[in-house]
Amino acid sequence: MYAILDIETTGGKFNEEGITEIAIYKFDGHAVVDQFISLVNPEREIQKFVVKLTGINSKMLQNAPKFYEVAKRIIEITENCTLVAHNTTFDYRILSTEFDRLGYDFNRNTLCTVELSQKLILDQPSYSLGKLTRALGIPMTNRHRASGDALVTVQLFKLLLEKDINKNIIQTSVKYHDKRVEKERIQKLIDAVPKEAGLFYIHGAEGKVIFIGRGKNVKAEVNKLFLKLSKRAIKIQNRATSITYEKTGNDLFTRLKYYIELEALTPKYNFNKKRKLTYQDFNIDDFIIVEKGREIEEHAIILIENKEVFGYGYTNLAHQENSIDILKSILTPIEDKELAKTIVKNYLNKNNVQKIVRL
Numbered sequence: 579m580y581a582i583l584d585i586e587t588t589g590g591k592f593n594e595e596g597i598t599e600i601a602i603y604k605f606d607g608h609a610v611v612d613q614f615i616s617l618v619n620p621e622r623e624i625q626k627f628v629v630k631l632t633g634i635n636s637k638m639l640q641n642a643p644k645f646y647e648v649a650k651r652i653i654e655i656t657e658n659c660t661l662v663a664h665n666t667t668f669d670y671r672i673l674s675t676e677f678d679r680l681g682y683d684f685n686r687n688t689l690c691t692v693e694l695s696q697k698l699i700l701d702q703p704s705y706s707l708g709k710l711t712r713a714l715g716i717p718m719t720n721r722h723r724a725s726g727d728a729l730v731t732v733q734l735f736k737l738l739l740e741k742d743i744n745k746n747i748i749q750t751s752v753k754y755h756d757k758r759v760e761k762e763r764i765q766k767l768i769d770a771v772p773k774e775a776g777l778f779y780i781h782g783a784e785g786k787v788i789f790i791g792r793g794k795n796v797k798a799e800v801n802k803l804f805l806k807l808s809k810r811a812i813k814i815q816n817r818a819t820s821i822t823y824e825k826t827g828n829d830l831f832t833r834l835k836y837y838i839e840l841e842a843l844t845p846k847y848n849f850n851k852k853r854k855l856t857y858q859d860f861n862i863d864d865f866i867i868v869e870k871g872r873e874i875e876e877h878a879i880i881l882i883e884n885k886e887v888f889g890y891g892y893t894n895l896a897h898q899e900n901s902i903d904i905l906k907s908i909l910t911p912i913e914d915k916e917l918a919k920t921i922v923k924n925y926l927n928k929n930n931v932q933k934i935v936r937l
Contacts, residue, residue: 580605581659584728589625596620601724617642632722664707666690685755698741750783773797776825782817789847792836827872856920859885868933887918
């Protein structure tokens with residue numbers, strides 16, 4: 579459910595403005611199901627240029643309700659709704675400031691039709707409400723009055739909903755101010771991953787991987803990340819739309835796959851630190867490393883051929899490991915041989931593995 583709104587103000591110093599008019603249309607994605615429109619007595623002077631722009635003057639507002647008299651209705655009509663406006667940053671700030679003056683903590687999630695239009699209606703010379711709606715052939719009346727601007731924003735938002743075919747852009751553009759909803763969203767993401775060794779992939783808009791993490795307990799690592807308060811962590815939290823994971827079964831595979839996929843995917847929020855390559859050869863030309871798999875009776879296999887890492891994968895039948903041709907067909911080949919060699923060599927220097935089999 580959406581609450582599409584527009585606010586007219588007195589103008590003036592930042593956070594000292596007052597509301598002169600407000601219009602809210604409650605929209606269920608198909609039709610307007612409720613509305614609230616009212617002039618508001620701001621109890622302060624209106625800037626002259628604002629009077630000229632909106633036509634609203636102090637005389638018109640003498641008998642209008644003060645904000646505290648309409649506050650309850652605003653809370654009711656916006657409850658459990660995402661606020662939508664053309665430049666929501668402004669409207670939400672003004673509304674929150676008025677509620678702060680009353681000592682009420684007003685929190686609603688928001689969507690901005692300016693930002694959505696820039697993503698879904700490309701190459702427009704201007705994204706101002708008047709010029710954009712004129713270019714799209716959306717009729718407008720009462721420009722710079724709350725009801726007129728809010729109503730045309732309803733029509734624009736309808737169009738944006740239709741253009742967001744996969745329903746990804748609007749979903750990922752929500753700014754979360756209502757922390758209860760945000761906590762529920764994050765908890766759902768955390769619940770989707772297991773308490774097992776492996777990698778996790780945080781996806782942002784359009785499913786792109788924006789962060790790769792790893793650990794012996796994937797759920798614990800995801801939980802840690804979503805509790806962090808660093809700028810990078812908060813950006814990841816805000817942009818996360820889904821989390822996928824891959825079990826590895828053992829620490830060697832976790833490390834190997836992690837660094838290989840960092841190179842391949844270059845996620846935006848991972849530190850892009852190049853590993854120092856060792857260029858040290860293995861002591862044996864051809865062998866396989868056998869480690870614990872993801873399931874009982876499964877083996878994790880790394881094949882070394884001519885002192886290079888050929889590839890890695892999982893087997894659960896002995897003859898798969900005994901036939902080099904079958905083994906090669908099962909394993910995933912590795913392109914970055916030097917990176918793989920560095921990771922495997924460093925691991926073997928410091929850790930034991932289940933078994934090494936000479937070929």
